[in-house]
Amino acid sequence: MIDLLKGEMENPDRHHVTRASGLRGYYANEPELERLIQTRHDPVHYEVFEHKVPAEAGHVMFGISKLQPGLIGQECFFTKGHYHTILATGETYLCLAGQGLMLMRTPEGDFACEEFVPGRLVYVPPCWGHRSVNTGSAPLVTLFQYQGDAGHNYGNIVDEGFPRRVYLRGGKIVLD
């Protein structure tokens, strides 16, 4: 069961909580992230709820991602972003609540971006790294599905980031 009002899975097998301190090294404005960590007692940045399925080919892993709204300086809150360890595995994300963007990049540096609004399904093709960005003022809640043995590779994204960042400037969302 998914509680659509809370944007959470009921009785998940796994509940991963990433706090603001987990994003050190990711945002453009590091002092502003430190200020958030200190002044707001390292608040929850995003959560992932998963139902346990075997991490094997043929199975479909699924769960809920809930990303809080907010800004680091002018930059919208985002998830770390990753490639799948088996690079050529795609993923679907169905937006259940909130608004945002899915940033995507290839190892070669190609870039793409898709909008999240409730009811819109975003397809992440094989070989594309992906990062969710919350551009709204409420949590961004998505239902994701991907092949069970895909795995996650965060290393390359930590080093390379994404070609664009998302800012709120003068009341407008800007990619820069």
Ligand code: F6R
């Ligand atoms: C799984 C997937 C999502 C993300 C989640 C958190 O393949 O893409 O479950 O893991 O939105 O984002 P990351 O993993 O980038 O910290």
Ligand code: ZN
């Ligand atoms: Zn993924």
